[in-house]
Amino acid sequence: xxxxxxxxxxxxxxxxxxxxxxxxxxxxxxxxxxxxxxxxxxxxxxxxxxxxxxxxxxxxxxxxxxxxxxxxxxxxxxxxxxxxxxxxxxxxxxxxxxxxxxxxxxxxxxxxxxxxxxxxxxxxxxxxxxxxxxxxxxxxxxxxxxxxxxxxxxxxxxxxxxxxxxxxxxxxxxxxxxxxxxxxxxxxxxxxxxxxxxxxxxxxxxxxxxxxxxxxxxxxxxxxxxxxxxxxxxxxxxxxxxxxxxxxxxxxxxxxxxxxxxxxxxxxxxxxxxxxxxxxxxxxxxxxxxxxxxxxxxxx
Amino acid sequence: xxxxxxxxxxxxxxxxxxxxxxxxxxxxxxxxxxxxxxxxxxxxxxxxxxxxxxxxxxxxxxxxxxxxxxxxxxxxxxxxxxxxxxxxxxxxxxxxxxxxxxxxxxxxxxxxxxxxxxxxxxxxxxxxxxxxxxxxxxxxxxxxxxxxxxxxxxxxxxxxxxxxxxxxxxxxxxxxxxxxxxxxxxxxxxxxxxxxxxxxxxxxxxxxxxxxxxxxxxxxxxxxxxxxxxxxxxxxxxxxxxxxxxxxxxxxxxxxxxxxxxxxxxxxxxxxxxxxxxxxxxxxxxxxxxxxxxxxx
Numbered sequence: 266x267x268x269x270x271x272x273x274x275x276x277x278x279x280x281x282x283x284x285x286x287x288x289x290x291x292x293x294x295x296x297x298x299x300x301x302x303x304x305x306x307x308x309x310x311x312x313x314x315x316x317x318x319x320x321x322x323x324x325x326x327x328x329x330x331x332x333x334x335x336x337x338x339x340x341x342x343x344x345x346x347x348x349x350x351x352x353x354x355x356x357x358x359x360x361x362x363x364x365x366x367x368x369x370x371x372x373x374x375x376x377x378x379x380x381x382x383x384x385x386x387x388x389x390x391x392x393x394x395x396x397x398x399x400x401x402x403x404x405x406x407x408x409x410x411x412x413x414x415x416x417x418x419x420x421x422x423x424x425x426x427x428x429x430x431x432x433x434x435x436x437x438x439x440x441x442x443x444x445x446x447x448x449x450x451x452x453x454x455x456x457x458x459x460x461x462x463x464x465x466x467x468x469x470x471x472x473x474x475x476x477x478x479x480x481x482x483x484x485x486x487x488x489x490x491x492x493x494x495x496x497x498x499x500x501x502x503x504x505x506x507x508x509x510x511x512x513x514x515x516x517x518x519x520x521x522x523x524x525x526x527x528x529x530x531x532x533x534x535x536x537x538x539x540x541x542x543x544x545x546x547x548x549x550x551x552x553x554x555x556x557x558x559x560x561x562x563x564x565x
Numbered sequence: 566x567x568x569x570x571x572x573x574x575x576x577x578x579x580x581x582x583x584x585x586x587x588x589x590x591x592x593x594x595x596x597x598x599x600x601x602x603x604x605x606x607x608x609x610x611x612x613x614x615x616x617x618x619x620x621x622x623x624x625x626x627x628x629x630x631x632x633x634x635x636x637x638x639x640x641x642x643x644x645x646x647x648x649x650x651x652x653x654x655x656x657x658x659x660x661x662x663x664x665x666x667x668x669x670x671x672x673x674x675x676x677x678x679x680x681x682x683x684x685x686x687x688x689x690x691x692x693x694x695x696x697x698x699x700x701x702x703x704x705x706x707x708x709x710x711x712x713x714x715x716x717x718x719x720x721x722x723x724x725x726x727x728x729x730x731x732x733x734x735x736x737x738x739x740x741x742x743x744x745x746x747x748x749x750x751x752x753x754x755x756x757x758x759x760x761x762x763x764x765x766x767x768x769x770x771x772x773x774x775x776x777x778x779x780x781x782x783x784x785x786x787x788x789x790x791x792x793x794x795x796x797x798x799x800x801x802x803x804x805x806x807x808x809x810x811x812x813x814x815x816x817x818x819x820x821x822x823x824x825x826x827x828x829x830x831x832x833x834x835x836x837x838x839x840x841x842x843x844x845x846x847x848x849x850x851x852x853x854x855x856x857x858x859x860x861x862x
């Protein structure tokens with residue numbers, strides 16, 4: 266009898282962990298509170314953007330909208346004002362797209378080839394240049410801004426699309442080169458050696474062996490660049506020129522412009538629209554994003 | 566003979582050198598050239614245009630006699646200390662909690678990390694809205710019946726910089742958590758088994774065994790966060806615009822204003838050189854340590 270009892274209450278092997286120990290409850294409690302703090306701003310943004318102005322003036326920022334309206338969203342997109350112009354955020358969106366696509370492609374092309382050269386074709390001095398390049402990632406932009414303005418002005422690309430693309434390519438180089446160099450260096454050297462024995466040269470090995478093996482790292486690089494360039498403000502303000510001002514800059518002009526009555530719902534809709542691109546990248550890329558920020562934390 | 570040998574080494578491995586031309590140009594012209602230009606010109610009396618009339622440390626003397634700069638520097642100190650301490654402590658605690666074999670780890674991680682994907686402009690504008698006294702948290706608490714509750718840090722010269730801290734923590738703590746979690750996952754499971762066998766409480770194991778073992782992770786995190794702190798700019802522009810008055814100005818904004826708005830280049834260059842010096846003070850010891858650590862391996 267006792268034997269049976271012991272067996273039934275205390276099975277052999279590891280005791281399955283109970284889900285609701287006091288310690289666990291506390292852990293989940295703390296995490297939930299922290300999660301609430303993180304989610305709340307996104308919630309407030311969405312809720313505010315769906316209310317009409319009278320409701321905003323009456324209610325509080327956390328209450329869900331009584332009457333849902335998408336008017337603020339369309340206003341933000343098509344006719345929100347930045348100072349004199351009232352053409353909406355779509356202008357900034359398309360400017361950002363125009364800056365983003367060539368910047369991402371060119372910076373990744375250059376950095377991947379460069380990382381490959383540094384990993385597999387080292388030459389005298391290559392490591393020194395690479396060290397200084399990494400060091401450069403930590404230099405505040407402010408230190409290099411003015412001379413870069415002079416250089417781009419002399420090259421007649423200051424305030425142009427080409428100008429801002431070149432600037433993004435330059436400042437993306439340290440982190441991307443590091444990313445690609447480390448990845449190519451981690452591939453088995455036998456591959457590289459075998460290809461060399463077979464007579465393949467620099468470019469052939471790169472395009473036929475290295476690139477096909479490197480899809481994950483290219484994805485990480487794209488994520489770093491898309492979020493980084495989309496979120497840029499300072500470089501866009503200075504180098505893009507008034508015809509190409511990126512979305513972040515236009516957003517700030519819309520929300521922080523002193524003229525007119527503040528339309529908080531439109532402002533929040535505009536803010537979500539600007540954050541949407543990196544947020545979508547984040548939610549759909551999952552582990553690649555985490556890998557990217559581990560490497561991309563150096564950037565800024 | 567020796568004549569023929571020279572071009573040989575230069576053209577050896579030519580493709581790799583061609584591939585590295587953008588990097589070499591960036592390093593020499595931008596990272597070294599532009600930085601030196603800025604440092605050198607910060608010792609001149611340049612106003613609206615760069616000129617080579619050297620005036621010694623005049624720009625720096627004037628800088629540290631300018632109230633706006635001193636406010637900026639002090640703000641950076643406040644912002645830096647609070648951000649560093651809180652993001653490290655909260656980041657570590659969150660990581661430690663996430664490391665308890667919990668359910669929904671992926672969901673929690675997604676939630677903690679998403680602000681990091683957003684720009685500082687978006688972050689600043691959201692928090693500006695939440696902290697607006699007339700509609701935000703102050704209004705909400707007053708509506709609950711606490712009529713005299715006051716939480717208007719955005720409009721208060723004494724506290725505006727702490728609004729920047731709050732928004733900055735929201736943006737960046739997830740990153741610290743992710744780095745710390747990676748560090749915790751790197752700790753050998755046997756350490757935990759041994760401490761459990763010895764009956765050491767969990768908090769003691771963290772404090773006296775795990776954290777000391779994670780020293781490199783902490784140092785890297787602190788260096789990354791601090792160099793980010795020195796550069797804080799967009800967040801302030803979006804959240805407070807440096808106001809009320811000059812109450813939440815930061816050095817990066819000072820540089821921008823004096824270089825591009827006030828045509829007082831010398832001041833902007835001197836201020837940016839101070840920023841550079843601050844970053845160097847943070848990363849040189851770190852770089853030396855990493856370098857030595859690398860050699861030991």
